[in-house]
Amino acid sequence: MMPQIKPILSALRRHKAGAVLIALQTALTLAIVCNALFIIQQRVAHLSAPSGIDEPNLLVIENTWADKLSKEDADAQLRADLAVLRQIPGVHDAVVSNAYPMRGSGWDQFITLTPDQTTAVGDPAVYLGDEHFIDTLGVKLIAGRNFRPDEVRPIANRESTMPPVTIVTKALADKLFPDGSALGKQIYAMSSTPTTIIGIVDLLQTQSLANWQMRSAYQSLIWPMRIVGNSYYILRAQPGQLAAVRQAAVKALYAQNRMRIINDDGVLDYTQVRQAAYDSDYGMAMLMGIICVVLLAITAAGIVGLTSFWVGQRRKQIGVRRALGATRHDILSYFMTENLLITVGGVIFGVALAIAMNLWLVTHFEMDRLSLIYLLVGVLLLLLLGQGAALAPAVRASRVSPIEATRSV
């Protein structure tokens, strides 16, 4: 094959424009496909991140009171609600909280290790819940103990109480105390009263999934509090009972007290929560996927088109070569090598473009650096695409009969 390269190059010089166009198209396609594949991988990784909770069996109900209630009244209502919810057949457990994992936005709290420290050591998501919280969400306690009922206090919005004890996630424990000694230690939530870590749970995703919160992914803490006022009931159904629980729960709550507001879109299972939380990731991955496929198809079609044109243009020369003793294989390999040369040229330029495009994304959109694997995959993909696209016209060229040499057109 080697000796053919020189004549191919001199032939290419005769139709520079077409060759440059194919190379350019290959380069741009490579740049976009590499970055698109990388974006897809990142988004898919993001949206398949585990939450640490028993998603298939959880239901969230947003509840607000229509009346203005005193703290005591609201707490009494709340406890009555919880009692009702925990009685519903098919309900494994229920809890009231200020938020739920992957809600989209929520409460984060700067944490320090001493009261006079001014820069935060951690920025975890804060969950409020009673001794049922861990069991309801299906989170695994890996060290220490759960809250005791007597540690749980009601709290109204904007109320001051720094709870004496807290349960943290392993991610937060490791962040605050990298040596693994978190259990029993005191931490400060930007206040002068300390909170003691009495338990550590395994995984518990934060409330927001935005970039700023993802810097503290899985760093969450739970305070033993029952939030009165606007709050979320979280229910864990027994396996297979979620639909039935969903039916019964809202009815039971209204039967308990009808001066409340539960919107239609305020009752969510985790399929819905996940969908809302990862909507943009899912959409982005899909858009990039569609663009990749269409782009590769169009580039392939373009190569087929131009190569066919060249074959058509050179039928006579092909005939002459065949008449002078070139085999079909020689002709086939001529066109395949020609395509390979053009594609390699395009790919080299394309790698540079892909890196440039990635750098632009890194500076403007907090994306990660493109890993080499994607470049390699992209290069391979386009080389194969080029060869695949050139194959049909090249085969057609190899079938040109030597008689063509004698024809005048």
Added chain:
Amino acid sequence: MFGYYVQLGVRSLKRNPWLTALMVMAIGFGVAASMITYSVFRAISGNPIPEKSERLRVPQLDNWGPEHARALGEPAEALTYTDAIALWKAHQARMQTIFYEVTLSVIPEHGGSSVPFNMSGYAATGDFFRMFDVPFLYGSGWNQSDDEGHADVAVIGRDLNERLFKGANSVGREINLRGHSYRIVGVTDHWDPKPRYFDLFSMFTVNGIGDASQIYVPFSKAIDLKLDTGGRNSCGGASSLNAGWDGWLRGECVWISMWVQLDTPAEVERYRQYLRNYAEQMQQSGRFQWAPNVRLRNVTEWLDYEKVVPPESRISLVVALGFFGICLINTIGLLLAKFMRRAPEIGVRRALGASRREVYLQFLIEASTVGLAGGLLGVLLTTIGMFGVGLIFEPQIAKLAHLDVSLVVLTIVVAVLATVLAAFYPTWKAAQVQPAWQLKSN
């Protein structure tokens, strides 16, 4: 001649339908991808109040100090109660309003079958309505004396008025919000700027897009009634667990948005100086232990700073444009092949006396018929794509994207122009054909 060239073009396109279909499809897909992403981008990056975007400004001041700033060197995105009240009472701008988002339960008058429901809106001061050009169906907003008198007045939105009063003029009627009775003084017409530029801080919804607000009550009254913010709050280094409602009001958590209207550059400069002086006073009084750090952004600067356009939208627009670019390069190649295949024909035409200009014209017209076909396919694909937008962008954003006449026209114009542009090089090559050479080889 023009009609003849169009005819020639169509005939030539029919001659190799496969190549033509390929070009038309490339242009159609390329232009459709660009138009779909552009329509989303256009919907969320528009200026929501063009006639006033220079005059409305957000005062910001640094109450947390450099150590606790959430964004590097930037003051908080909203104000504390202390600062909001001080700046509002100072009346240093032509108009000023402070407000925060509230979600209130609407309790229907005659218990009966109707159950209470939640509505969100704002606890604001009276200038709010005039500053943001809120349109009124009935009545109007309240004035400063109502603010100062802590009046029990409310403005409701058109949708809520439909729901409660069947659309009748409800000015003067009473409305019960979370157990407190207010007299309705105004009913706004549908008003829902997108993005909701004036409240980018407290909105939990995606990129400043949510349901239109339906309730407005005086700020002073809301504070009296201890109505908690329904929006976001941010506490920087301060504790978010303050000592009750009073501690919350005195604390350093920010949760109140403020806008001022300043009509001339001189007024802007004066206000900026006033803000600096205020921060200096706070420094002197010992509340701030750092030099004044203030901002006074206008609407467009504010939208930019708050990153209203989601990165997804920008990235997809850029990728779609790149995609369109590749489609055009593809088209250049294919047109080149197509035109050069007809070199003998060109040679004959030139030999029979057609000028280069004529050749140019003929091939550019042929290219624009391809562009037109691509544009029509693009419109079709864009229409189909609009249904798919909901799968790609968040529903709130997808709702904004729609196909209107301007987008259809734009799609076709862009397709034709781009194709003609792409055809320049192939056409030039075609016009360079030497008649003698072509005739000889035949």
